[in-house]
Amino acid sequence: MTRTRCIGAALGAFGLLLWPGAAHAHLMSTGVGPFYDGALHVLASADQVLPLLALCLLAGLRGKASGRAVLFGLPPALLAGAAAGRWGPPLPFIGVASTLLLLVLGGLVAADRRLPLRLVIVAAAGCGLLIGYANGAAMAEARLGAVSLLGIATAGFAAAALVPAFVVSLRHAWMRIAVRVAGSWIAALGVLMAAWTV
Amino acid sequence: MNNGRQMINRVAGVVFAMVLAWPYVAWAHERAGESGGFLVGLLHPLSGLDHMAAMVAVGLWGAQLGPPAIWALPVTFPIVMAFGGALGIRGVPIPGVEMGIALSALALGIAILWEIRPPIAVAAALVGLFAIFHGHAHGGELPPGADRMLYSLGFVIATGSLHACGISIGLFHRWSWGRMLLRACGGSVALLGVYFMVSGLV
Numbered sequence: 001m002t003r004t005r006c007i008g009a010a011l012g013a014f015g016l017l018l019w020p021g022a023a024h025a026h027l028m029s030t031g032v033g034p035f036y037d038g039a040l041h042v043l044a045s046a047d048q049v050l051p052l053l054a055l056c057l058l059a060g061l062r063g064k065a066s067g068r069a070v071l072f073g074l075p076p077a078l079l080a081g082a083a084a085g086r087w088g089p090p091l092p093f094i095g096v097a098s099t100l101l102l103l104v105l106g107g108l109v110a111a112d113r114r115l116p117l118r119l120v121i122v123a124a125a126g127c128g129l130l131i132g133y134a135n136g137a138a139m140a141e142a143r144l145g146a147v148s149l150l151g152i153a154t155a156g157f158a159a160a161a162l163v164p165a166f167v168v169s170l171r172h173a174w175m176r177i178a179v180r181v182a183g184s185w186i187a188a189l190g191v192l193m194a195a196w197t198v
Numbered sequence: 199m200n201n202g203r204q205m206i207n208r209v210a211g212v213v214f215a216m217v218l219a220w221p222y223v224a225w226a227h228e229r230a231g232e233s234g235g236f237l238v239g240l241l242h243p244l245s246g247l248d249h250m251a252a253m254v255a256v257g258l259w260g261a262q263l264g265p266p267a268i269w270a271l272p273v274t275f276p277i278v279m280a281f282g283g284a285l286g287i288r289g290v291p292i293p294g295v296e297m298g299i300a301l302s303a304l305a306l307g308i309a310i311l312w313e314i315r316p317p318i319a320v321a322a323a324l325v326g327l328f329a330i331f332h333g334h335a336h337g338g339e340l341p342p343g344a345d346r347m348l349y350s351l352g353f354v355i356a357t358g359s360l361h362a363c364g365i366s367i368g369l370f371h372r373w374s375w376g377r378m379l380l381r382a383c384g385g386s387v388a389l390l391g392v393y394f395m396v397s398g399l400v
Contacts, residue, residue, distance in 0.1 A: 003204075010212045017219035046347050110273055177269040184273040185354045188280035192337070192350040195284030 034144045038082075038151025041135055043159075047098055047193075048131055052159050054105035054186045055127045057179055059120060059160070060167020061112055066120040067164030073124040074160045079153040081132020086140050086149060094134045099197055101127055103190030109183025112176070128156065235344035239352025242336055243360060248299050248394045249332060253357055255306035255387045256325055257364020262310055262371055262380055267318055271325050272361040276354055278326035282333025283350070289338070296398050298331030304391025310384025313377075332357075 032040065042048050052074075059070035105123065108115070132152060139148045170176055243249045253275075260271040285292060292298075305324070308314070316324070336353050340346060367383060370376025 006208045010208070010215055013212055014215045014219055017216055046351055050351075107277075110277065180269065181272055181358060184276050185358055188276040188283075188354050189347070189350050191277065191280035192283050192287065192354075193347060195287040195337070196346045196350075 034147040035151040035154075037142065037144055038135070038139060038148030039155040040151075041138055041148075042078075042131070042152050042155040047095075048135060049159075050186055050189065051098060051101040051105055051127055051131055052156060053163065054102065054109055054183060055123060056159050056163035057109045057167055057183060058105055058115075058123070060164035060170075061109060061176065061179060062115055062117075062120055064168055065117055066115075067160075067168055069117060069121045070124045070164055071157070071160045073121050074128045075153045075157040077125045077128025078132040078135075078156040079149060081129035082136035082139065082149040082152045083132075083146075084129075085133035085136025085138075086146075088133075088136075090137055091133065094130065094137070095197055097130050098134060099190055099193040101130060101190075102186055102193060106183050106186030106188070106190055110180050110187055112180050112183075124160075131156075235341075235346070236348035236352040238341050238344055239349035239354075240356045242339065242353045243332075243356040246299075246335075247390065248296075248303055249335070250360060251387045251390045252299060252302040252306060252328065252332065253360035254364040254367070255303065255310060255384070257361040257366075258368045258380060258383055258387075259306055259310050259321070259325075259364075260361070261365045261368020262313060263315060263318075263321060264371075267321055268365060268368075270318055270322055272358065272365065274322045274326050275329045275361065276357055279329040279333035279336075279357060280354070282330035283337030283353075284333075285330070286334040286337025287340075292331065292334050295331050295334050297395065298328065299335060300391050300394035300398055302328030302331060302391070303387050303394060307384045307386070307388025307391055311381050311388055312384075313381065 042052070055070060055074070059066040105127065108123075135152045136149060139152070142148075167176075167179055170179070243253060256271050256275055260268045263271075282292075305328070340349050368380060370379055
């Protein structure tokens with residue numbers, strides 16, 4: 001690549017970044033379409049995404065079989081939970097249950113103990129149902145339909161595909177330790193949130 | 199080699215241009231209290247030199263002790279700190295919190311200065327004990343209107359990052375000059391601990 005092309009590409013990138021962002025400033029009220037609203041609701045809310053992240057880290061630490069179990073177990077559970085939340089009654093204990101998920105899943109990641117595959121599947125199903133329910137209830141408040149639930153499940157699928165695969169691929173011991181430290185942070189967050197909410 | 203350098207320079211130039219063009223307009227429509235909650239939590243451990251010194255010292259001591267302490271101490275600290283934070287949030291009083299924080303800097307500094315090597319369980323228990331004081335101080339200071347989750351997330355990340363700073367400095371321990379550097383850092387932390395203890399008493 002010649003220098004002129006590089007400079008041109010850099011200027012092009014610079015120009016794109018200067019594109020007036022204010023035109024998109026009110027997406028919080030307009031939304032980005034039901035599918036992406038559903039997907040972004042999971043990924044942009046710390047209380048929704050952190051339990052999913054902890055589950056995916058746990059699956060990655062436990063190996064390929066656990067990663068596959070979460071990949072195929074989490075999205076249907078999210079979809080079922082989201083459907084129940086969208087059309088079912090509001091459940092008062094969902095907030096407390098999400099906090100418990102942070103505590104338990106974060107603690108399991110930090111401890112890095114061997115777990116039976118069945119337990120990982122149960123964790124994926126439970127986490128998917130609870131987080132799905134909370135997101136489905138939010139979709140009901142926003143009066144979004146079934147397409148938003150597909151967005152929620154797709155976001156879960158993306159997380160379950162990428163994060164465990166990344167963790168399984170880690171070869172150096174210190175990288176696995178970094179994952180455990182992240183788990184300890186999530187567990188710590190669970191303890192703090194328990195104090196706020198209980 | 200020359201091509202590699204040129205490529206690095208070009209990439210650095212593009213990254214620099216992107217940083218300059220960071221779109222601040224995206225902050226215009228934050229939900230009330232959200233980025234404030236995160237940033238306040240993130241900056242809270244950095245706002246006091248006593249907190250910072252003690253948390254960096256945890257990482258330094260872990261690196262000095264080597265495996266498994268190098269990861270056991272930074273894993274132990276945030277979880278036990280959160281229990282202290284929970285006590286602060288629930289309004290459970292702990293006497294002498296500020297003195298405990300100053301004492302943590304003094305004790306950890308001395309441990310690094312003298313290269314004290316207790317059994318891992320003792321080191322983890324000591325660090326855990328001090329973590330309760332630090333957590334209690336953070337837990338009771340949520341600003342009104344801030345998002346609880348993001349505030350907590352911010353201060354847990356900041357705490358972990360300070361440990362990482364300590365571990366990074368502690369990696370010099372493999373060289374003889376690095377060992378001296380670590381001990382000097384320990385001595386500085388201990389002196390800070392003395393200063394904060396005296397300030398607390400006067």
